[in-house]
Amino acid sequence: MATFVHLTPAAHTARVRRVGLKAAGRGEWRGVFLFPVLPSYTLTHQWLRELSRRPGPRRLVAVHVRLPDDEPVAVGRYSDHQPPRVTAAEAVRRVAGAADPRGWEVFLPRSVDRGEVRHVRPVRQVNGWRYRPGAHGTPPCLCFGCRDRGGYGARRLRERRPHPLDGPPPAPRVLLARVEAAEARGDTAALRDALHWYGMRRRGPLARLAPLARHADPAVRIALVEAMAHWSTPGVDSLLSELEHDPDPRVRQAVDDWRVR
Known part of the structure; x- marks a missing residue:
């Protein structure tokens, strides 16, 4: 046995x-x-x-x-x-x-x-390792997948050692200004970048960003799905349901990927 x-x-x-x-x-x-x-x-x-x-x-x-x-x-x-x-x-x-x-x-x-x-x-409550074996004494990884969201001192740590790709994100008013400037220039790359940073937040201005669900570039619509899918903002589910019927199969797949998470 x-x-x-x-x-x-x-x-x-x-x-x-x-x-x-x-x-x-x-x-x-x-x-x-x-x-x-x-x-x-x-x-x-x-x-x-x-x-x-x-x-x-x-x-x-x-x-x-x-x-x-x-x-x-x-x-x-x-x-x-x-x-x-x-x-x-x-x-x-x-x-x-x-x-x-x-x-x-x-x-x-x-x-x-x-x-x-x-x-x-x-059992003794102070036994074992945290985060991963051998983590003690090594700088923590602050990427979106590894960081301890909501943990003690997590916000101060992200502000002191910002990750080049995963934040902390700019202030909401800064991101909204970037979205408006990108729309005015027709710069889809800058628009996707702003949506990426919105994805680092728990809530977002859904009413302002919802028109992007009908943007001509499917890559922008995919970025919108990835940014808002985990938001707690009311109305996210209904917008995702709308995008489930998007004419581009890649957009529909992005919605399906978030539905099963």
């Missing part, structure tokens, strides 16, 4: 003891993430500080799970897009034998039954 640990909020302790661990996620990645129980306490619970950064309860507990040696799982580093499918025993062997097990994880593509839960134990 192979033994793993799963970290979950302490508030879920009673439910875990009653029904086990429910699968989460969607599609082929619906299941439970685990990590082998290693001789090192620090490595076994290395994911704690990173998981506690997520919204919701921050105090976590360790759920010890025992699986058959031949249980099918996937194992690899968190950055692996297609981790290999192996048995539970082989996953333990690979993680234990890795030169640096930090950042490894095991994925079980199903729920964990109550009978497979062996213990639910408290």
Whole structure:
């Protein structure tokens, strides 16, 4: 039997003891993430500080799970897009034998039954790494995909070390002036650039930018979709629904790509 640990909020302790661990996620990645129980306490619970950064309860507990040696799982580093499918025993062997097990994880593509839960134990809340293994002491990446939006000191950090492509974006009035100037000149490249910066914001002047949904250049309409799709501004969904019927297939594909995110 192979033994793993799963970290979950302490508030879920009673439910875990009653029904086990429910699968989460969607599609082929619906299941439970685990990590082998290693001789090192620090490595076994290395994911704690990173998981506690997520919204919701921050105090976590360790759920010890025992699986058959031949249980099918996937194992690899968190950055692996297609981790290999192996048995539970082989996953333990690979993680234990890795030169640096930090950042490894095991994925079980199903729920964990109550009978497979062996213990639910408290764990030290200051254990593990944050952001990525070895991140301490290295300057953080401030691109749109990596930065910690809403985190402590995030805004000051972006202002002190602005990213050349991903901000912080110019003030709304500056961007609106750029849009108007680009429209007056017929400069579609400048118009797409201004929409790119609008995409860095949570809201935008939808009423002013909505006419761009009928711009002659499909690239501008695509840039509009990518800029506004995640806005919380009222009216975004209806404008996206309109662009779902755009005559250009690339625009329709851009809307579809955002719908499934």
